[in-house]
Amino acid sequence: MTNLGTQPADQASIPELMNQLTTQTSRLVRDEIRLAQKEFQTAAKRTGIGAGLFSTAGLLAYAGLLAVVTAAIAALALVLPLWAAAVIVAAVLFVAAGIAALVGKKQVQQAPAAAQDVVANVSEDVHVVKEARHART
Structure with missing residues (x-):
């Protein structure tokens, strides 16, 4: 035991x-x-x-x-003479840079619109939640 x-x-x-x-x-x-x-x-x-x-x-x-x-x-x-070849290549590069700058500018201009859409959607969601909360009380 x-x-x-x-x-x-x-x-x-x-x-x-x-x-x-x-x-x-x-x-x-x-x-x-x-x-x-x-x-x-x-x-x-x-x-x-x-x-x-x-x-x-x-x-x-x-x-x-x-x-x-x-x-x-x-x-x-x-x-072509060397100077002419250099000028032609430089011109092509500047045109390409200009096109890239224009496309980039367009993208940057569209960014604020997208951001404003997000802010508007969030504000609407907050408003809906507040209304739903007040409806319960």
Whole structure:
């Protein structure tokens, strides 16, 4: 027959178990925070390296574009004087820049209209919610 008033030596009491639970929970939270910090540092480092490499790629692409422009001038210089070839290529580039600027301007002008539509829709939603709230009371 077992005596209910005594505890076996290998079992912890409820206060001891609660103390262990609190200690282990605190340790788990601290470890999770440290892990999150390390993961964030790793992600930030990789993002920085990626951004640097992306910038390098853009710079190299720009240099490649300049080489293509130079090749176009050199190709035209085979049939025209060098200065005329350079003027023709420059004119083509300026026309392309003008077209890009006009398309960009049109996009920017359309942006406020879209933003105003969003604001109007949100304002209408807020108004509907307020009316529904007042209808319930």
